[in-house]
Amino acid sequence: MTALDEETVGSLVASAPSGAQLTVPTYDRSRLRTGIVHLGVGGFHRAHQAMYLDRLMAEGKALDWAVCGVGVLPGDSRMRDALTAQDGLYTMVLKHPDGRLEARVIGSIKEYLLAPDDPEAVLEKMASPEVRIVSLTVTEGGYNIHHVTGEFDLDDPAVSADLADGAVPTTTFGLVTEALRRRRDRGVPPFTVMSCDNIQGNGEVARRAFTTFARAKDAELAGWIEGNVAFPSSMVDRITPVTTDADRAMVAERFGIDDAWPVVAEPFEQWALEDSFPTGRPPFEDAGVQVVADVEPYELMKLRLLNASHQALCYVGYLSGHRYAHEVAGQDVFARFLRGYMDAEGTPTLEPVPGIDLDLYKRTLIERFANPHVADTLARLCAESSDRIPKWLLPVVRYHLAHGGPIEHAALVVASWARYDEGVDEAGEPITIVDRLADRLHQAALAQKSDPLAFLRDREVFGDLVDDERFTAAYTAALGSLHEKGARATVENLVARS
Ligand SMILES: NC(=O)c1ccc[n+]([C@@H]2O[C@H](COP(=O)([O-])OP(=O)(O)OC[C@H]3O[C@@H](n4cnc5c(N)ncnc54)[C@H](O)[C@@H]3O)[C@@H](O)[C@H]2O)c1
Ligand SMILES: O=P(O)(O)OC[C@@H](O)[C@@H](O)[C@H](O)[C@H](O)CO
Structure with missing residues (x-):
C-alpha cells in the first residue's frame, strides 16, 4: 500500500492491484495556479467541482483555476490534516450499480487553509x-437565512461578533466581505x-446574505458589492455519502492507496450553472457542465424531486428499521410512494425544464437511490431536517394549498419527520436527532x-x-396512522389509495 502525495502519485497505477480501474x-x-478559493471542502466539493476541474486539467485546460480549499469551522482541522499531508491529493471512488469501482486521484486542490488557524492568510x-x-x-444552514422571514439573521452570535469594529472575521460572511473590501481598496476587480x-x-440567497452582512458592516462597501459582484446560481447533483472507515479500507485493498480521506460517490453527475462570471471562469462546458442563462427550472426540478424525495424516504x-437509502428505495411500496409524491405533488409545481425528459429523470432517481453500493445512510438524509424540509418540501405544499392541489404525500413526509423526532424508532431503538433545533423539535414531538x-x-x-x-387534517391523519399502524403500513395505505 502506498501513501498518497505528490511524490508517489505517478507510481500508483503501476503499483495498484491488477484489474484496478484507476486514473491519476x-x-x-507544479504549473497549477490558484484561481478559486472554495469554502467548505467536504465530501461533495471533492466529488463534484474539484472533479470537473481535474477533468479539465487532464486536458491541459483550466491550469490557472486550481483550488485553494478553506475550512471556516474549527472542525475542518481534520480535512486540513488529511489534505495537507497528501499535497491536496485524494482518491474519488465511483460506485457503479453493478458493483464496479472506478477510482480517480483528483489533483485540482492545490492548497488548503484553515481560517481559525490563520484568518489573515485566508483573507x-x-x-x-x-x-x-x-x-x-x-x-443550507451556512447562509444564516431565517426560515420564515427569509432574511439574513443579523442576531446570530457569530455574525454579531464579526460585525463589531475591528473584529477578526470568523464567519463566511466576515471573511468574504473583508476580502472584497481589500480588493476594492487595492483596485483589484472583485471575485465572483x-x-x-x-x-x-442559491446565487440570489448568497447575494442577499453577503450584501446584508456588508450593509450592516459598511454601507458604502455594500453598495460596491451590490454593483460589482456576480452571484451565479447553480444546480448541483451527485449523491456523495459520508466517507466511512470501510471506504478507506476499500481504497487500500482495491487500489493500493493509503488515503486518509477518500471520497466515494455515485457515478451520476450533473451541474447546471448560470453564466455570470464577469472576471472569467474555467471552460466548464468542456467538462460536461450545462452552462445556461437560467438555472431556476433545473434547480426546482432537482430540489423538489431528488432532495424532497430523499426526505420522503x-x-x-x-x-x-432500515438504515440505508437503497434498502428503502429498493422496495416496491416505498418506490411507489416516492413516485407518487413526485408525479402528483412535486412535478406540477415545476416549470418546463429545457432538454430534460422528466419521466426518465424520475425513473433514474429511483434507480440512483436504489444503488446498493453507494450505501448512503438514512442518518445523513435525516440530519438537519429543519434546514431542508422548509426549503425543499414546504414550497411544494404551499403551491398546492394555494392551487387546491394534492398534499397527502407531503403531509405524510412532514408527519414522519415529526414521528422521527420523538427519538425512538418502531423497534424501540433510540434515534439521535442531528439538527441545530434538535432539543426544541424533540420536545415538540414528545408533546x-x-x-x-x-x-407543526x-x-x-x-x-x-x-x-x-x-x-x-392530512397531517394529523398521517401522524395518527404512524403511531397506530407504523410507517410501512401508513405508506402502503397511501399507495393503495393513490
Ligand atoms: N453530499 C451530497 O450528496 C451533496 C450533493 C449536492 C449538493 N450538496 C451540497 O453540499 C453541501 C455540503 O455537503 P457535503 O456532503 O460536502 O457535507 P460535508 O459535511 O462533507 O461538508 C460540509 C462542509 O461545510 C462546512 N460548513 C458547515 N456549516 C458551515 C458554516 N455555518 N459556515 C462555514 N462552513 C460550514 C463544514 O465545515 C464542511 O467543510 C450540502 O449541504 C449541500 O448543500 C451535497
Ligand atoms: O446535502 P444536503 O444537506 O443538501 O441534502 C441531503 C441529500 O438530499 C443531498 O446531499 C443529496 O444527496 C444530493 O443533493 C444529491 O445531489
Missing part, C-alpha cells in the same frame, strides 16, 4: 488578484461568489401524543402551515 493526474501540478488569499472565484458548499449548495436560487425508512399539532406549531420552521385546515 498526469498533468504537471490575503481571497484578496489576491489571481483568485477570481470564491465558491461555497457550506450547507459561486454557491454550490442545495438551495433554491428517510424518516419512514428509518422508523421501519404530540396529547397535542397532535404540537410539532413551530412557526420558525413551518410558518403559518398549522393554520391551514386542509393540511392539518
Whole structure:
C-alpha cells in the first residue's frame, strides 16, 4: 500500500492491484495556479467541482483555476490534516450499480487553509488578484437565512461578533466581505461568489446574505458589492455519502492507496450553472457542465424531486428499521410512494425544464437511490431536517394549498419527520436527532401524543402551515396512522389509495 502525495502519485497505477480501474493526474501540478478559493471542502466539493476541474486539467485546460480549499469551522482541522499531508491529493471512488469501482486521484486542490488557524492568510488569499472565484458548499444552514422571514439573521452570535469594529472575521460572511473590501481598496476587480449548495436560487440567497452582512458592516462597501459582484446560481447533483472507515479500507485493498480521506460517490453527475462570471471562469462546458442563462427550472426540478424525495424516504425508512437509502428505495411500496409524491405533488409545481425528459429523470432517481453500493445512510438524509424540509418540501405544499392541489404525500413526509423526532424508532431503538433545533423539535414531538399539532406549531420552521385546515387534517391523519399502524403500513395505505 502506498501513501498518497505528490511524490508517489505517478507510481500508483503501476503499483495498484491488477484489474484496478484507476486514473491519476498526469498533468504537471507544479504549473497549477490558484484561481478559486472554495469554502467548505467536504465530501461533495471533492466529488463534484474539484472533479470537473481535474477533468479539465487532464486536458491541459483550466491550469490557472486550481483550488485553494478553506475550512471556516474549527472542525475542518481534520480535512486540513488529511489534505495537507497528501499535497491536496485524494482518491474519488465511483460506485457503479453493478458493483464496479472506478477510482480517480483528483489533483485540482492545490492548497488548503484553515481560517481559525490563520484568518489573515485566508483573507490575503481571497484578496489576491489571481483568485477570481470564491465558491461555497457550506450547507443550507451556512447562509444564516431565517426560515420564515427569509432574511439574513443579523442576531446570530457569530455574525454579531464579526460585525463589531475591528473584529477578526470568523464567519463566511466576515471573511468574504473583508476580502472584497481589500480588493476594492487595492483596485483589484472583485471575485465572483459561486454557491454550490442545495438551495433554491442559491446565487440570489448568497447575494442577499453577503450584501446584508456588508450593509450592516459598511454601507458604502455594500453598495460596491451590490454593483460589482456576480452571484451565479447553480444546480448541483451527485449523491456523495459520508466517507466511512470501510471506504478507506476499500481504497487500500482495491487500489493500493493509503488515503486518509477518500471520497466515494455515485457515478451520476450533473451541474447546471448560470453564466455570470464577469472576471472569467474555467471552460466548464468542456467538462460536461450545462452552462445556461437560467438555472431556476433545473434547480426546482432537482430540489423538489431528488432532495424532497430523499426526505420522503428517510424518516419512514428509518422508523421501519432500515438504515440505508437503497434498502428503502429498493422496495416496491416505498418506490411507489416516492413516485407518487413526485408525479402528483412535486412535478406540477415545476416549470418546463429545457432538454430534460422528466419521466426518465424520475425513473433514474429511483434507480440512483436504489444503488446498493453507494450505501448512503438514512442518518445523513435525516440530519438537519429543519434546514431542508422548509426549503425543499414546504414550497411544494404551499403551491398546492394555494392551487387546491394534492398534499397527502407531503403531509405524510412532514408527519414522519415529526414521528422521527420523538427519538425512538418502531423497534424501540433510540434515534439521535442531528439538527441545530434538535432539543426544541424533540420536545415538540414528545408533546404530540396529547397535542397532535404540537410539532407543526413551530412557526420558525413551518410558518403559518398549522393554520391551514386542509393540511392539518392530512397531517394529523398521517401522524395518527404512524403511531397506530407504523410507517410501512401508513405508506402502503397511501399507495393503495393513490
Ligand atoms: N453530499 C451530497 O450528496 C451533496 C450533493 C449536492 C449538493 N450538496 C451540497 O453540499 C453541501 C455540503 O455537503 P457535503 O456532503 O460536502 O457535507 P460535508 O459535511 O462533507 O461538508 C460540509 C462542509 O461545510 C462546512 N460548513 C458547515 N456549516 C458551515 C458554516 N455555518 N459556515 C462555514 N462552513 C460550514 C463544514 O465545515 C464542511 O467543510 C450540502 O449541504 C449541500 O448543500 C451535497
Ligand atoms: O446535502 P444536503 O444537506 O443538501 O441534502 C441531503 C441529500 O438530499 C443531498 O446531499 C443529496 O444527496 C444530493 O443533493 C444529491 O445531489
